[in-house]
Amino acid sequence: MTPEEEQEELAKFDELGEDEVRKRLDAGYICHPKRVALAAGWLRRQEKTASEERERHLAKQQAEEMEIARSAKEAAWESAKAAKRANELSARSNLIAWIALAIALVALITPFALRSEDRVSPSPAPAPEYQPVPD
Numbered sequence: 159m160t161p162e163e164e165q166e167e168l169a170k171f172d173e174l175g176e177d178e179v180r181k182r183l184d185a186g187y188i189c190h191p192k193r194v195a196l197a198a199g200w201l202r203r204q205e206k207t208a209s210e211e212r213e214r215h216l217a218k219q220q221a222e223e224m225e226i227a228r229s230a231k232e233a234a235w236e237s238a239k240a241a242k243r244a245n246e247l248s249a250r251s252n253l254i255a256w257i258a259l260a261i262a263l264v265a266l267i268t269p270f271a272l273r274s275e276d277r278v279s280p281s282p283a284p285a286p287e288y289q290p291v292p293d
Contacts, residue, residue, distance in 0.1 A: 159192045167193060171200045 159167075171179050179197055182188050188197050 159196070164196060167196055168200060171197060176201065176204045 174182070179188075179201060183194065183197050183201070188194055
C-alpha cells in the first residue's frame, strides 16, 4: 500500500467515524492485513486522542472547581469577619443601651428623692439647755 493510498484510507476512516470503522473491522469488511493494521492503528490514535481530550477536560473542570471552592472559601471568611464585626457592634450597642437605661432611671428617681426630702419632718428642736432648779 502506497503512502497516498494510506492517506486515502485514513481520510475514509475519518469520514466514516470511529464507530463505523470498528463495525466494518469487526464484520470483516476490512480484511486486507495492511488495511486491518491501518484501521487498528487509526482506532488506537482516535482512542488516545479521545482519552487525552477527556483528561484535558477533567483537568480544566477540576481547576474550575478549585477556583469556585477558593472563591467560596474567601466569601465564607468575609462573611465570618462581617458577622464578628456585627457582633462587636451589637455588644457595644447593648452597653450603650444599659448606660442609657441607668441614666433614665436616675433621672426618673431623682425628682421623687428630692421631693421626699421636702416632706421629711424637720429635725426636732434642740433640747433646751439644762438650767439647774433653784433650791
